[in-house]
Amino acid sequence: MQRVMLLGLLLSLLLSSCGSSKSTVVPEEGITSGIEENRDYEVAASRLNSPWAMEFSGESTYVSERDGYIVKINGSETTRQTVNLNRPVSQLSESGFLGFVLSPDFKNSNLAYAYHSYQEAGAMMNRIVKLEERDGEWHEIEALLEGIPGNIVHDGGRLAFGPDGMLYATTGDAGQGELAQDLNSLAGKILRLTPTGAVPEDNPFPDSYVYSYGHRNPQGLGWDQTGRMFSVEHGPSGEPGGHDELNLIEPGGNYGWPNMIGDETEEGMKPPLYHTGDNTLAPSGMAIDEEGYIIVAGLAGEKLVRLTPEGEKAEVLLEGEGRIRDVRFYNGRLYVITNNTDGRGTPREEDDRLLKLKY
Numbered sequence: 001m002q003r004v005m006l007l008g009l010l011l012s013l014l015l016s017s018c019g020s021s022k023s024t025v026v027p028e029e030g031i032t033s034g035i036e037e038n039r040d041y042e043v044a045a046s047r048l049n050s051p052w053a054m055e056f057s058g059e060s061t062y063v064s065e066r067d068g069y070i071v072k073i074n075g076s077e078t079t080r081q082t083v084n085l086n087r088p089v090s091q092l093s094e095s096g097f098l099g100f101v102l103s104p105d106f107k108n109s110n111l112a113y114a115y116h117s118y119q120e121a122g123a124m125m126n127r128i129v130k131l132e133e134r135d136g137e138w139h140e141i142e143a144l145l146e147g148i149p150g151n152i153v154h155d156g157g158r159l160a161f162g163p164d165g166m167l168y169a170t171t172g173d174a175g176q177g178e179l180a181q182d183l184n185s186l187a188g189k190i191l192r193l194t195p196t197g198a199v200p201e202d203n204p205f206p207d208s209y210v211y212s213y214g215h216r217n218p219q220g221l222g223w224d225q226t227g228r229m230f231s232v233e234h235g236p237s238g239e240p241g242g243h244d245e246l247n248l249i250e251p252g253g254n255y256g257w258p259n260m261i262g263d264e265t266e267e268g269m270k271p272p273l274y275h276t277g278d279n280t281l282a283p284s285g286m287a288i289d290e291e292g293y294i295i296v297a298g299l300a301g302e303k304l305v306r307l308t309p310e311g312e313k314a315e316v317l318l319e320g321e322g323r324i325r326d327v328r329f330y331n332g333r334l335y336v337i338t339n340n341t342d343g344r345g346t347p348r349e350e351d352d353r354l355l356k357l358k359y
């Protein structure tokens with residue numbers, strides 16, 4: 001009961017902070033509560049170190065950790081697996097071992113893909129590698145793409161396979177906004193690769209991995225049942241701040257960073273479906289349910305938010321667990337990883353945790 005009252009207080013604060021907005025995409029009622037009183041969860045794993053992405057296969061869950069490990073969870077058994085890479089992981093602030101996705105044929109091939117930061121001639125870079133699970137460890141077998149601009153912040157890092165069988169990767173602007181508009185740079189983009197690391201013949205720009213551009217720091221990717229592609233990205237820091245975005249991603253689309261934020265418009269640039277106005281959610285992972293509702297993990301916002309398919313309305317599904325890094329559906333349950341151990345959160349004894357929720 002106390003939790004409900006606290007929630008009401010929080011919501012009224014939220015409402016008062018954005019009630020005067022005239023925006024067309026920030027819901028006038030702000031973020032409402034969709035928390036069910038019986039939304040309990042199981043803790044599927046605890047004491048993870050700065051977890052970033054999660055994947056599932058059969059009874060196993062795999063969680064990437066930013067300092068370069070993969071934790072394999074199988075029932076009550078948790079194993080921290082070594083990842084043998086040809087270039088060492090560089091883990092500073094937001095960089096490190098980030099995206100991780102199992103190959104669609106993982107059960108037969110034992111292959112997976114990872115996105116991680118490394119140092120090259122004194123500069124932070126990011127690379128996408130193919131890994132194989134063998135004898136309880138992971139081994140790099142091939143680098144697909146290297147030299148993606150990096151920094152201690154704005155490294156993007158999400159990997160996902162699309163319904164077209166292609167590998168998609170989000171990259172950040174590496175702290176240099178102008179790179180997001182430069183089609184010759186891999187920064188501030190969503191990239192599309194074949195599973196062997198080649199440029200697909202039907203990419204929107206000739207001989208280029210770039211699928212969409214004008215992104216600041218996208219970290220969430222997903223497709224609905226009709227094949228529409230969505231991404232969430234972090235809005236600007238400082239003044240005005242906030243303005244985190246949900247975008248409908250189309251091939252060759254320019255999503256406006258750093259030229260425009262929020263409801264601003266510019267010829268040839270696509271506005272977001274939804275943005276958070278002056279509020280900060282700091283979205284990382286996302287998941288889409290069977291009806292097209294979009295569930296977004298909020299870091300600084302410390303909540304799990306569900307958006308309607310067109311972004312007209314937002315509601316809180318979970319809060320009080322600290323920062324949330326990633327969210328995924330598997331076998332009808334909603335899985336969430338917290339992100340309280342990377343120096344920006346307030347970890348509790350069991351952090352970070354993998355939570356399994358009813359949905």
Ligand SMILES: [Ca+2]
Binds near residue numbers: 214245256257261
């Ligand atoms: Ca934008």
